[in-house]
Amino acid sequence: MPQPLSAPATLDEVLAHGLAELRRGVADRRHGFRTVNVASIATDGGPDVRTMVLRAVDPVARTLRLHSDVRSGKIAQIDRDPRVMVHGYDARSRLQMRLRGHAVVDRAGALADAAWAASQPMARLCYAPDTVPGSPIPAAPLPPATEEAGARAHFAVILFRFDMLEWLWLAADGHRRARFMWDDGADAAASAAPAQAMWLAP
Numbered sequence: 001m002p003q004p005l006s007a008p009a010t011l012d013e014v015l016a017h018g019l020a021e022l023r024r025g026v027a028d029r030r031h032g033f034r035t036v037n038v039a040s041i042a043t044d045g046g047p048d049v050r051t052m053v054l055r056a057v058d059p060v061a062r063t064l065r066l067h068s069d070v071r072s073g074k075i076a077q078i079d080r081d082p083r084v085m086v087h088g089y090d091a092r093s094r095l096q097m098r099l100r101g102h103a104v105v106d107r108a109g110a111l112a113d114a115a116w117a118a119s120q121p122m123a124r125l126c127y128a129p130d131t132v133p134g135s136p137i138p139a140a141p142l143p144p145a146t147e148e149a150g151a152r153a154h155f156a157v158i159l160f161r162f163d164m165l166e167w168l169w170l171a172a173d174g175h176r177r178a179r180f181m182w183d184d185g186a187d188a189a190a191s192a193a194p195a196q197a198m199w200l201a202p
């Protein structure tokens with residue numbers, strides 16, 4: 001989808017635009033946000049990042065859903081330190097989004113069960129191998145799995161909830177950058193309305 005003919009004019013419009021583009025990434029395989037870069041904190045305290053398919057966006061709960069093998073490094077990292085950043089760039093609309101927040105891993109709960117039930121047989125096979133992702137193997141590639149047995153136990157949902165969203169829109173008549181922050185106190189209910197919204201120098 002190309003950029004809108006006129007740039008979002010107000011901060012409310014900017015936020016709505018950013019969230020709509022994220023949702024478009026879930027629905028449109030060719031959209032830049034179909035995959036996002038998910039950064040977490042490695043066990044040695046350094047940064048780590050990887051590409052992941054964006055599975056679902058809930059703009060009211062402010063959550064992104066991602067799928068992973070439970071045995072992968074990112075799961076251990078998130079279990080240890082749930083702070084996560086998600087980055088995406090859609091070249092067609094020249095829009096970069098950076099989201100900061102916290103992630104939780106659901107292995108056997110309703111969220112993981114529902115995502116597993118909705119996933120395609122081909123996708124399920126990715127979780128079948130006994131070989132732990134990231135472990136050394138004698139030679140590549142591993143033969144592809146053909147049986148789903150055992151796969152469900154290796155599958156997890158990562159639910160990422162953002163409390164900061166930064167939108168950067170590149171345009172010939174002037175780049176535009178805006179930041180939105182939500183105040184997630186211990187007992188704060190999810191709120192779609194940000195506590196702070198501001199334009200930033202790009």
Ligand SMILES: Cc1cc2nc3c(=O)[nH]c(=O)nc-3n(C[C@H](O)[C@H](O)[C@H](O)COP(=O)(O)O)c2cc1C
Nearest residue numbers: 035050051052053067068069072073074075133134
């Ligand atoms: C286009 C693309 C999409 C990917 N999607 C996912 C995904 O949805 N979930 C996932 O766990 N890994 C996905 N990967 C693989 C990850 O980038 C990463 O290599 C793998 O999950 C191991 O990461 P970790 O060791 O940091 O956990 C994808 C890779 C590419 C190139």
